[in-house]
Amino acid sequence: xxxxxxxxxxxxxxxxxxxxxxxxxxxxxxxxxxxxxxxxxxxxxxxxxxxxxxxxxxxxxxxxxxxxxxxxxxxxxxxxxxxxxxxxxxxxxxxxxxxxxxxxxxxxxxxxxxxxxxxxxxxxxxxxxxxxxxxxxxxxxxxxxxxxxxxxxxxxxxxxxxxxxxxxxxxxxxxxxxxxxxxxxxxxxxxxxxxxxxxxxxxxxxxxxxxxxxxxxxxxxxxxxxxxxxxxxxxxxxxxxxxxxxxxxxxxxxxxxxxxxxxxxxxxxxxxxxxxxxxxxxxxxxxxxxxxxxxxxxxxxxxxxxxxxxxxxxxxxxxxxxxxxxxxxxxxxxxxxxxxxxxxxxxxxxxxxxxxxxxxxxxxxxxxxxxxxxxxxxxxxxxxxxxxxxxxxxxxxxxxxxxxxxxxxxxxxxxxxxxxxxxxxxxxxxxxxxxxxxxxxxxxxxxxxxxxxxxxxxxxxxxxxxxxxxxxxxxxxxxxxxxxxxxxxxxxxxxxxxxxxxxxxxxxxxxxxxxxxxxxxxxxxxxxxxxxxxxxxxxxxxxxxxxxxxxxxxxxxxxxxxxxxxxxxxxxxxxxxxxxxxxxxxxxxxxxxxxxxxxxxxxxxxxxxxxxxxxxxxxx
Numbered sequence: 001x002x003x004x005x006x007x008x009x010x011x012x013x014x015x016x017x018x019x020x021x022x023x024x025x026x027x028x029x030x031x032x033x034x035x036x037x038x039x040x041x042x043x044x045x046x047x048x049x050x051x052x053x054x055x056x057x058x059x060x061x062x063x064x065x066x067x068x069x070x071x072x073x074x075x076x077x078x079x080x081x082x083x084x085x086x087x088x089x090x091x092x093x094x095x096x097x098x099x100x101x102x103x104x105x106x107x108x109x110x111x112x113x114x115x116x117x118x119x120x121x122x123x124x125x126x127x128x129x130x131x132x133x134x135x136x137x138x139x140x141x142x143x144x145x146x147x148x149x150x151x152x153x154x155x156x157x158x159x160x161x162x163x164x165x166x167x168x169x170x171x172x173x174x175x176x177x178x179x180x181x182x183x184x185x186x187x188x189x190x191x192x193x194x195x196x197x198x199x200x201x202x203x204x205x206x207x208x209x210x211x212x213x214x215x216x217x218x219x220x221x222x223x224x225x226x227x228x229x230x231x232x233x234x235x236x237x238x239x240x241x242x243x244x245x246x247x248x249x250x251x252x253x254x255x256x257x258x259x260x261x262x263x264x265x266x267x268x269x270x271x272x273x274x275x276x277x278x279x280x281x282x283x284x285x286x287x288x289x290x291x292x293x294x295x296x297x298x299x300x301x302x303x304x305x306x307x308x309x310x311x312x313x314x315x316x317x318x319x320x321x322x323x324x325x326x327x328x329x330x331x332x333x334x335x336x337x338x339x340x341x342x343x344x345x346x347x348x349x350x351x352x353x354x355x356x357x358x359x360x361x362x363x364x365x366x367x368x369x370x371x372x373x374x375x376x377x378x379x380x381x382x383x384x385x386x387x388x389x390x391x392x393x394x395x396x397x398x399x400x401x402x403x404x405x406x407x408x409x410x411x412x413x414x415x416x417x418x419x420x421x422x423x424x425x426x427x428x429x430x431x432x433x434x435x436x437x438x439x440x441x442x443x444x445x446x447x448x449x450x451x452x453x454x455x456x457x458x459x460x461x462x463x464x465x466x467x468x469x470x471x472x473x474x475x476x477x478x479x480x481x482x483x484x485x486x487x488x489x490x491x492x493x494x495x496x497x498x499x500x501x502x503x504x505x506x507x508x509x510x511x512x513x514x515x516x517x518x519x520x521x522x523x524x525x526x527x528x529x530x531x532x533x534x535x536x537x538x539x540x541x542x543x544x545x546x547x548x549x550x551x552x553x554x555x556x557x558x559x560x561x562x563x564x565x566x567x568x569x570x571x572x573x574x575x576x577x578x579x580x581x582x583x584x585x586x587x588x589x590x591x592x593x594x595x596x597x598x599x600x601x602x603x604x605x606x607x608x609x610x611x612x613x614x615x616x617x618x619x620x
Contacts (some may be wrong), residue, residue, distance in 0.1 A: 010040075012047055017055040026052070026060075027067040048475040049083065058100070059083060059394065061090050065448075084119040091192045096184050097514050100143035102172075103184050111478050115184035117172040118142050121190055126201035126223055129208045129216070132216045135201060135225050136189070140171055151201070151225045157185050201225040205237060206333025206380070212443055213334070229292050230330045236313045237306040237334065241427030243434075246303065248486070249423045250431075254490050258413045260286065260406055261297045262492060263474065264383060268301035269435055270477035271335035271381035276443055277450050281358045282470040283382045283403040285390045287341070288380070293413030294385040295339050296421060301383055302337055303587035305432035316340045317353075317384075324353065325362040327340045329376035334432075336378075340384025340477045350390050351399040357382050358402040381473075400509075401466045404474075404500050430483050438484040450476045453494075460494055463501035510568035513560035518603065521546070537596050543576050545587045545596035564598065576600045 010033055017026045026048055034041035045064055052060040061083040081090045083099040096105050102117040124137040133152045141147040150169050158164040160178040167173050173181050188197065202208055202216045203226035217237055218223060224234040254262055267284040274281065286294045299308035306313040312338035315327070326338050336357070341350070362376035384390060389407075391400045414420050439446060453472035457463060463471065478492045521528070521544055527536035528544060539547040544556075552562040569575050570583050577598040579585045584595040 010044065012044070012051060015051070015056060020052050020055065020057040020060070020442060024067060027064055028527055030064065031068070031071075042090075045483055046088055047088070059097070060237060065090055065092075082119075082121060084121070086147065087139075089121075089123075091188075091195055093184075094187045094191050096187065099512055103181075113180055114177055115180040116140075116177065118170065119147070120181075120185075122185060122192075122196055123149070124197045124199055124223075125189075126199050128225070129202050129214065129219065129222070131202050136196075138166075138171070140244075151223070157182060174183060186211070199223050203227075204330050204332040205234065206272065206331065206378075207275050213440055215440070218433055218436060227326070228329055230326070232312060233327075233330060236309075237429065237432075239429040240307070243427070243430035246424060246430060246517075247429040249420065249427075250300070251486055251488055253414075253420070254486060254488060258410075259451065259492065259496055260408060261293075261300055261413055262478070262490070263497070264297045264301045265304065265408065266474045266478035266481065266492060267381045267383050268304050268335045269432075269481045270473040272333050272379065272432075272436060272439065273446060273450070273473055273477055275333055275379040276439075277447060277473060277476075279379075279450075279469050279473050280402075280466070281360050281378065281380055281382060281468070282473075283354060283358070283390065283417075284474075285341075285383075285403055285405045286385045286408050287387060287389050287405065288408030290387060291412065292408045292410075293417055296414055296417045298337055298339055298383060298385050300424060301335060303428040303431075304435075305334055306429055306591060308421070308424050308428055310339055313337065314339055317386075321352070321356060324357060325376055328357055328378040328380065328382075329362060331380055332378050333380055336382045338382070338384045341384060341388065341390060354390065354399040354402055399606060400502055401464055402470075404467070404470055404497075406500055431481075434485055435481060438480070442480075449479060453595060456494055457501075461498050462503040463498075463499055464504055467501045471501055509560070510565050512559065513555055513565040514574060516558045517551075517554055517565070518599075520558075521599070535590065538587065539601060542601050544599045544601050545589070546599065547589075547594065547596055548584055551597045574599065574603075 013029065014027075015026045019469075030041060030044045030048060048064075049060040052058075056096065058572065059080075062081045065081045067270050075593060080093045080095065080097055082093055085100050093103070096103055096115065098119065098121070100119065102114055103120060104112045104114040107113050109587060118141060120138060120140040121141045122136045126135045126137065127133075128135070135151050136154055136157065137154060138150050139147050140150070148170060150166070150171075156165065160175075160182050162181055164173055164175060164178050165417070173510070193459050199221050200219060201223045203217075203224070205216045208214050208219070217224070224231055250265075264284060264286065265620060273279070286297060288294065293312070298314060299310075302308040302314050308314070316339050347369075360377055360379050389405055389406065391403055453475045454468055457468040457471055461468070474497065475492060475494070481486065484493050524536060525539070526533045528539035528546075535547070536550045537544065539545070551566075555562040555565055566583055570578070575583060575598060577585045579595075582595070583597070585598050586593050587596050587598070588594075589596075
């Protein structure tokens with residue numbers, strides 16, 4: 001191969017310096033040798049420019065362009081073209097001289113005014129598919145080194161105050177030459193407007209524009225213009241390997257595997273339904289013993305869209321609130337997948353994460369240079385795993401309402417998890433694209449199906465409205481994916497999902513606080529008797545009197561609000577005695593009259609039933 005290349009190599013004649021300065025021989029020779037082949041012409045121009053530089057002849061590329069124009073009878077406005085080593089592009093630069101020494105022009109006093117001390121130019125123009133805001137791709141760097149690229153808003157290149165920010169990325173711009181650089185880039189774009197490539201761009205994935213017809217990244221010639229830290233995330237959403245192989249593996253598992261994995265995959269498909277259905281974000285959380293296969297189930301859900309590897313698409317809970325928001329906003333409509341809940345130490349952090357991500361809107365934040373940042377939004381399903389539940393007895397009703405929790409302590413999900421992972425990590429990303437393509441053509445059908453499942457869940461469960469909406473999205477996604485992708489007749493039913501839904505009574509945080517209080521009273525009953533134990537109050541005549549400070553301490557230890565709980569107890573008849581407007585009553589304890597919260601010793605809500613041991617669902 002090397003010998004053939006040497007045989008086809010065109011040898012440049014030994015032109016002299018005078019040939020370059022006083023004749024057209026070098027210029028015409030290139031045209032004759034290229035014979036209309038633009039690629040060959042570009043190579044020969046680069047080689048000839050290098051030879052001219054050795055003879056201390058500058059601006060060869062500019063002179064060649066002028067010669068070609070003169071041959072075609074075209075007028076020459078300024079006559080300067082780019083002469084940057086390492087690129088065959090020879091676009092016009094107007095009155096600016098642009099070579100390896102930088103970009104500059106000579107003023108009326110014969111002094112060179114530098115716009116940049118190194119090569120720099122605009123290669124591509126991007127139009128945001130959501131906002132129509134334009135950005136441009138800059139190419140820049142030192143001669144003889146690999147050029148860098150950076151996508152920046154056009155507005156940043158129109159202001160001397162803003163363009164200096166490019167210094168952070170290695171552009172040689174200061175407050176002294178900023179104005180000149182703004183002028184050069186403006187002139188360059190104006191002169192070469194039709195030559196600069198135009199592409200669509202987006203800073204997030206998911207639905208873009210209006211009408212739910214386009215979905216990123218499944219748009220031709222689409223470029224990601226978001227933060228560089230999320231470029232790997234964007235690039236991970238792609239089709240790799242064999243769709244048939246992935247489909248065969250998943251269909252075999254659907255036939256013989258756990259319904260839990262099918263529910264997680266349904267949640268993954270459901271994520272792209274939420275925005276067109278007008279539904280809110282929600283969590284699907286798998287929790288239970290280690291080595292059950294929760295993380296593998298999470299990767300199966302990821303494989304629908306992207307590369308199923310923790311750290312590329314899915315990530316762990318070891319991130320900040322701002323990081324979670326930016327991640328969710330970048331995914332936008334695709335599922336947000338987080339592994340290893342137990343990394344977080346504070347139980348209160350769980351509720352914060354649920355509330356923040358299920359709002360679907362980032363915080364209002366200011367810019368460093370004044371003004372307000374664009375508010376990030378998203379509408380997706382959040383799939384998480386951990387060794388413990390993401391909600392607790394003290395979680396607010398709003399947090400519990402936004403989570404479908406699935407306990408995974410019934411054995412291992414996968415017989416051979418390594419083999420399963422090897423398969424989906426070599427073939428992935430096809431099913432999501434197929435699902436979206438079908439969805440864009442059948443949105444009305446998806447909406448009707450969602451409404452049907454909402455009605456069925458309302459008629460057959462006592463779940464809350466939010467839980468019903470989330471469950472309906474799962475069931476809708478499962479049915480549509482079975483129709484459009486798997487076609488195996490295996491679907492999740494209402495009875496399958498019903499055990500994981502929260503009822504209205506279960507979501508009442510004050511009710512849970514009251515139950516927690518009574519459990520603490522029962523387990524510490526000796527503290528209400530006149531003995532040597534710590535005094536929490538007194539029990540007598542069928543009543544429990546709890547010292548007010550101990551009442552507050554008990555509820556606070558369970559992360560409940562004492563005042564809110566007390567108010568709920570008063571409204572719901574849980575206080576045995578009150579003293580007018582005062583919800584506490586005076587009682588004598590250890591010779592002192594003091595105010596206490598008074599409860600019935602017997603709550604009165606539970607009825608004992610005679611049940612034979614053989615009727616019990618478990619052995620005792």
